[in-house]
Amino acid sequence: MGGGQEKLGPRASFTRHMVRDSIAKLLTRLNKEGKLSKLPGFENVTPPSDGEFKPDELPPRREDQSQDLPAGTKVCIVGAGISGLYAALILDHLEVSYDILEAADRPGGRILTHYFSTRKHDYYDIGAMRFPNVPPMERTYDLFKRTKVPLIDYHLSGKNTPKSYNGITVYPNEAGDFPTKGDPFRVSESNGGSVPDDRIDAISTVMEDAFRPLREALKEGDAESFKLFEKFDDLTVREYLSQEMGLDFHTIQWLEETDSATGLFDTAFTEAVMDSIAFDYSEEEEEEWKSVEGGRTSSRRPSLA
Ligand SMILES: Cc1cc2nc3c(=O)[nH]c(=O)nc-3n(C[C@H](O)[C@H](O)[C@H](O)COP(=O)(O)OP(=O)(O)OC[C@H]3O[C@@H](n4cnc5c(N)ncnc54)[C@H](O)[C@@H]3O)c2cc1C
Known part of the structure; x- marks a missing residue:
């Protein structure tokens, strides 16, 4: 999933940095303990002269490491929230078998619709309810497309969206601004x-x-x-x-x-x-x-x- 040269968003960049930072610390520790060369794949890695591995200068991935899954591999997805279900959708597409383990008694995680009645639109999305069509949401919109769920406009503001506090209700101007x-x-x-x-x-x-x-x-x-x-x-x-x-x-x-x-x-x-x-x-x-x-x-x- 995802090409190696893909431009990462801020969240993914920071996550990648944190993962590399942890790996760098681990390699530094193993090197100090004299265990680095015993780590599979690191037999011939030369540590930095000061012994400190840096997050931005980790040893490159080995060329001989296959990125294909061995035949018959079964994947375990932990959690049937939208991320787990999306992963399952992709694995279905790739014809890779999987099991999903879910701790709760329903799928969806932080996505949940509560229906007050069977009348149309008489429901409330308790978790995720509104999705901006912006670059970080690209995968969410890809999921909408794949699953063909019908979308409707969501209005964040407008002259009919007042705010109430302390028993005082304030209406926005025509442009929806307070x-x-x-x-x-x-x-x-x-x-x-x-x-x-x-x-x-x-x-x-x-x-x-x-x-x-x-x-x-x-x-x-x-x-x-x-x-x-x-x-x-x-x-x-x-x-x-x-x-x-x-x-x-x-x-x-x-x-x-x-x-x-x-x-x-x-x-x-x-x-x-x-x-x-x-x-x-x-x-x-x-x-x-x-x-x-x-x-x-x-x-x-x-x-x-
Ligand atoms: C009140 C609220 C409003 C929100 N509004 C929006 C919005 O308007 N727009 C938007 O884009 N996003 C919104 N979000 C965020 C969005 O809901 C989440 O980012 C998204 O649903 C997270 O999906 P997930 O699959 O990554 O995690 P989750 O939905 O948290 O799913 C994780 C699943 O893993 C299960 N699990 C956890 N640990 C284990 C374990 N050890 N073993 C087995 N199962 C486990 C959990 O039970 C859960 O089902 C909102 C969130 C909340 C709470």
Whole structure:
């Protein structure tokens, strides 16, 4: 799957860097312990003069290593989420047999449609529900094409999509935009809320400021710039905003509720940066968002056998 020369997106580049980094550390350790030459395929590898293998300078793949699967190979797919099911689809195409092991009592993982009734459109996609047609989603759209699921337009904003908070409902303008200044939901201290007054107007740019250094680093995509990612890889979004940007608890809570969703600031900060890139193509042109007509992985479907 995937040609070796394919241009990788930021997420795949960082993942590849982390994998190579782990391999480099392992080879360095085995070399120090005098075990490197006992590793199959590494009998004739000359270690670097300082003994430290570098992620960008790993020994090349051996020419004699076949990339074909031995006849009769059976693949084990762990998890019947969309990734596992997509892998199964590809293996079907390649006529490779497989088993899928799923821990839950239904396939779909984080894709699940709950049907309130049998009426048309009376359902709710609890997990993934909207898909921008942008380069990082190329495989998702390939899957839509292969499975021929019907797609419908998904509108992220519009004059009929208000926001409600604190019992106050605010409607956007004709273009679907909400005011970026002021305190319409009365969350500031001077309006009886808990968010410091001087944070209210700045809030729309806080996440851009938070993401900027790592986004810039990702554009470079080399080992040096990935160090910044490694530096913050242990922090959640909440921890980053608190420790690195000095934001107080109430501002972070308000930001989480307006910018993302409850609980999403407990995910990794680096993951949030990558998500912000994956869903950010609007600078060039307005992206097209689609949804699967009728949902798909139903809470009423029979369990996996
Ligand atoms: C609330 C929510 C909203 C979202 N909205 C969107 C959206 O609008 N657009 C979008 O593109 N994405 C969205 N996503 C993300 C999207 O749903 C996921 O990226 C995608 O479904 C992940 O698929 P996956 O197969 O990689 O993982 P999962 O769906 O997590 O599947 C993993 C499967 O593996 C199983 N499993 C795990 N460990 C084991 C084990 N040891 N043994 C056996 N089985 C195991 C799990 O039970 C699960 O079924 C959303 C996610 C959530 C939670």
